[in-house]
Amino acid sequence: MPVLTRLIPSPVVVDISRGAMDDLAGLLADQRISASGKLAFAISGGSGQKLREKLAPDLPGADWYEVCDGTLDSAVKLADDIKGKRYDAVVGLGGGKIIDVAKYAAARVGLPMAAVATNLSHDGLCSPVSILDNDNGRGSYGVPTPIAMVIDLDVIRDAPARFVRSGIGDAISNISAIADWELSHEITGEPVDGLAAAMARTAGESVLRHPGGVGDDDFITVLAEGLVLSGIAMSISGDSRPSSGACHEISHAFDLLYPKRAASHGEQVGIGAAFAMHLRGASEQSGLFTEVLRRHGLPVLPEEIGFTVEEFVRAVAYAPQTRPGRFTILEHLDLSTDQIRDAYADYAKTIRS
Numbered sequence: 455m456p457v458l459t460r461l462i463p464s465p466v467v468v469d470i471s472r473g474a475m476d477d478l479a480g481l482l483a484d485q486r487i488s489a490s491g492k493l494a495f496a497i498s499g500g501s502g503q504k505l506r507e508k509l510a511p512d513l514p515g516a517d518w519y520e521v522c523d524g525t526l527d528s529a530v531k532l533a534d535d536i537k538g539k540r541y542d543a544v545v546g547l548g549g550g551k552i553i554d555v556a557k558y559a560a561a562r563v564g565l566p567m568a569a570v571a572t573n574l575s576h577d578g579l580c581s582p583v584s585i586l587d588n589d590n591g592r593g594s595y596g597v598p599t600p601i602a603m604v605i606d607l608d609v610i611r612d613a614p615a616r617f618v619r620s621g622i623g624d625a626i627s628n629i630s631a632i633a634d635w636e637l638s639h640e641i642t643g644e645p646v647d648g649l650a651a652a653m654a655r656t657a658g659e660s661v662l663r664h665p666g667g668v669g670d671d672d673f674i675t676v677l678a679e680g681l682v683l684s685g686i687a688m689s690i691s692g693d694s695r696p697s698s699g700a701c702h703e704i705s706h707a708f709d710l711l712y713p714k715r716a717a718s719h720g721e722q723v724g725i726g727a728a729f730a731m732h733l734r735g736a737s738e739q740s741g742l743f744t745e746v747l748r749r750h751g752l753p754v755l756p757e758e759i760g761f762t763v764e765e766f767v768r769a770v771a772y773a774p775q776t777r778p779g780r781f782t783i784l785e786h787l788d789l790s791t792d793q794i795r796d797a798y799a800d801y802a803k804t805i806r807s
């Protein structure tokens with residue numbers, strides 16, 4: 455008999471609500487993730503310590519591990535520290551870096567991992583990938599998808615607004631990434647996973663079209679759900695294709711060419727997505743992207759994140775090399791630097807008018 459369904463790797467529990475963090479122990483016990491409460495918590499030194507003080511009284515079986523940075527070394531050290539101590543699960547409690555470190559460490563010692571996000575800076579919170587700094591720059595490591603995903607709206611409200619805004623750029627960029635995927639299907643015959651594309655696109659569109667802002671729970675909920683769905687879309691397709699196209703190649707180029715000056719991931723991919731939409735001739739959508747990014751206080755021009763036009767042109771020219779084998783509007787048009795400069799002038803003129 456043919457296989458008429460497929461299983462999707464996904465968390466057994468997703469809780470995005472006010473006060474979601476208050477009964478973490480109960481939530482993990484109810485879901486049979488941890489009956490004994492023996493948990494290894496990975497936290498940051500700063501805001502992580504405050505959350506520890508708040509949560510520790512209700513979590514007598516937990517041990518707390520401070521993670522100082524998002525490096526592969528820190529992830530390996532965490533794995534060594536928790537090895538052999540019979541924990542039920544690893545809990546990554548913090549921003550993107552802490553969650554990435556916890557994901558990798560949990561995979562290394564064969565434990566399930568629960569992600570408790572304290573900001574919404576990107577769509578890797580619930581993805582099967584851990585992004586870590588290594589001796590060669592930055593690497594993506596395949597790991598299991600988190601078994602639980604908890605986002606407490608009261609905690610997100612306290613996060614620096616910049617980290618929440620960053621997630622907006624990352625969510626909206628899905629729409630550009632899917633357009634790249636469909637273009638590749640048309641030109642190279644690359645298969646598109648319709649379910650992954652549907653989830654990633656819906657996530658992007660719901661953030662793009664939502665009238666609210668980072669100050670209200672309705673909007674934060676839609677943004678958090680969008681980022682979680684983007685991560686699951688990546689689990690479905692088995693790679694970052696549903697959420698990463700020319701927008702991300704341009705951002706990776708910024709990271710590689712100007713490592714000390716790079717802006718946040720969401721700020722860079724937001725600009726990359728608006729410019730990529732312009733390149734593919736979707737000027738109306740490009741205009742909507744820039745309008746929405748601006749409304750949320752996100753940059754739309756490279757100068758707004760401290761880069762000159764020439765530096766931007768160089769990044770766009772370099773972008774295809776950051777993801778060999780990925781076909782996007784950049785590989786399709788294969789523009790010379792002069793052509794990129796002209797296209798940028800046109801983009802800047804359109805959005806300034």
Ligand SMILES: [Zn+2]
Pocket residue numbers: 576577624697702719723
């Ligand atoms: Zn991203």
